[in-house]
Amino acid sequence: MILSPIDNGIVLDHIKPGNGFEIYNTLKLSELNCQVALILNAQSIKMGRKDIIKIAEPIDLDLDVIGYIDPGVTVNFVKDGKVVKRMHLEAPELVKDVIKCKNPRCITSTEQELRHIFKLTDREKGVYRCMYCESKAK
Amino acid sequence: MRSLIDILELTTDEINELLDVANDIIDNPSKYSEKCHGKKLATLFFEPSTRTRLSFEAAMYELGGNVLGFSEAQSSSSAKGESVSDTIRTVSCYADIIAMRHPKEGAPYVATMKSRVPIINAGDGGHNHPTQTLTDLLTIKREKGRLNGFTIGFCGDLKFGRTVHSLISALSRYENIKMVLISPDELKVPEYVKEEILDKKGIEYREVTTLDEVMGELDILYMTRVQKERFFNEADYLRLKDTYILTPEKLNSAKSDLAILHPLPRVNEISVAVDDDPRAKYFDQVLNGKYVRMALIMKLLEVR
Structure with missing residues (x-):
């Protein structure tokens, strides 16, 4: 399955399989007007399987919520097709x-x-x- | 401005200081008789209590202060649906300090977010009851002369008893204390108390099901009531209830300087025949509760 990269927006990577749907629902990503891709059970060298969420707009995300659901998630901020910032989340206080x-x-x-x-x-x-x-x- | 919601908000130095003041009040009551002159304590009891409310009120009167408040939710606007937040906002306009008991866990914490004056948690559901713990600590200190180096047995309902959990966590900060947890399997100390307090602090403890097998080892015996409503079936209750009734016969194997404590009220878990035994300290404990609350009121009002 091939999904084209996004030019601007956010990619949530290294989501534990099964957590992708919970993050999608909790952040109410279905209510966004932009394109959102929820990829389940993608192949991962590090994790075997993982979920990925791609959001084709640079929106404000509640990172504490994501960190609570899955502290291992990597957040990539993409601008003009390049990753301009990468964050490895931890469980929030x-x-x-x-x-x-x-x-x-x-x-x-x-x-x-x-x-x-x-x-x-x-x-x-x-x-x-x-x-x-x-x-x-x- | 400080409040007291959980016993662990006090450092061991602060606890020791409070116990020292309480002891000084016992020795020199007249020295303290005007310390809170002109100050008002509000006792907000959203559920019934005998000892805690009256001891708070007696404590404030003995400090020369005054008391206002209510002793049941039905006689406050809470009966009309007023929130804890609004009640506290209102009362903190009238009083200098508030002691509150509420059936909902966390209610005193909510009160601290809205109050202009210090809040003392006088019991919130099955959660915290820090002034009972101060009372227990003062009684132990007076009976043993120290808060370390002893074996304490907790007996009865160790699952739901908030006084037990608070005392375990307070004592876990002192050295060389061994704990014996005596209860039926149905009423054992919850896992989180074992994992987050006893194991983390490296406290030596063991769990047993009968009092007889450990009586001779104990320096302090902390009794609690086994409540019938906690059991899933009556047969289990009937099988277990008498195991935890303290009688003069059961004390035959106990040390001569054992101190028997109970947060009260008791129903039948300590036979009245034990009351005359010099090792029974639960009514001294009641008296100590008043003195330690006097010390606490003074501390939170910053009265010296």
Whole structure:
């Protein structure tokens, strides 16, 4: 399968197989007006298989969301057909309004205006806990 | 401005300082009788409590201050659907410091984001109860003269008991403490407490299912209530409930200087016959709670 390179925009590379769809949905990429390619199970020398997302516009992306879903993603910023900036993401310290606390006893279950904020408490194991009740994110 | 939501917000030096002040209050109460003159404590109890609310109120009165507040959500605008944020914004216009208990976990943390005055977490669901932990630490310090070098047994409901988790995490910062976790399999300490506190801090601990097998080793026995509603079936509850009732007979093999603690209320997990045993310290613990809350109120109000 051949997909032409993009001239301007962003390429999310080295996405773990299966995470591409989640990133696509969470970032609501289907709502963009530009061309977006979601490639699943592409061949990778490093990973065996990987997902890739190509966005043919230089849009603002919430990198914390991507880093939370998949801390191994590489973000390539493309301008005039060349990669002008490359970022290797890490799990962010805080994740805001991406996941909701599932603890029914958490204050966020009743106070609707509160932001759902999760804090990284164990980088090695990728554990996030609710800022309010400290329940583990599921 | 400082609040207290989680015991771990205090350094061990600050905890030691609070316990020293509490001990000084016990020895010289008159020295402190006007320390908070003209100050007001609001006690906002969105769910019932006997000891915690009354000890906060007694603490403020003994410091020469005044108290306002409510003892149940039904007697506040919370019953009309007012948010915690709005209640706190309002009350912090009237009081100099707020002690709050709320059934929802994290509610006191939300309060700190909106308050003009210090917030003390007086219990939020099954989450934190830092002033109970300060009470426990003061009792241990007074009974043992130190906060290190002892074996403590936690007995009963170690899964849902917030006081147990807080005390384990507070004690994990002191040296040479061994912990024995005594509970049925259904009520064992949660994995995250073991992984994120005990294992990370290298605390020596072991889990057992009966009190008898470890009684002789303990310097401190921290009892908690085994609650029937926590069991999935009644047969398991009936099988286990008596195992964790402390009786004078079970204390035969205990050390002569054992200190028996309980956060209270108790139902039947400590037989009333144990109350007369000099090793029973749970009512001393209640009294200590008032003094350590006096020390905490003074610290957060920056009164010297």
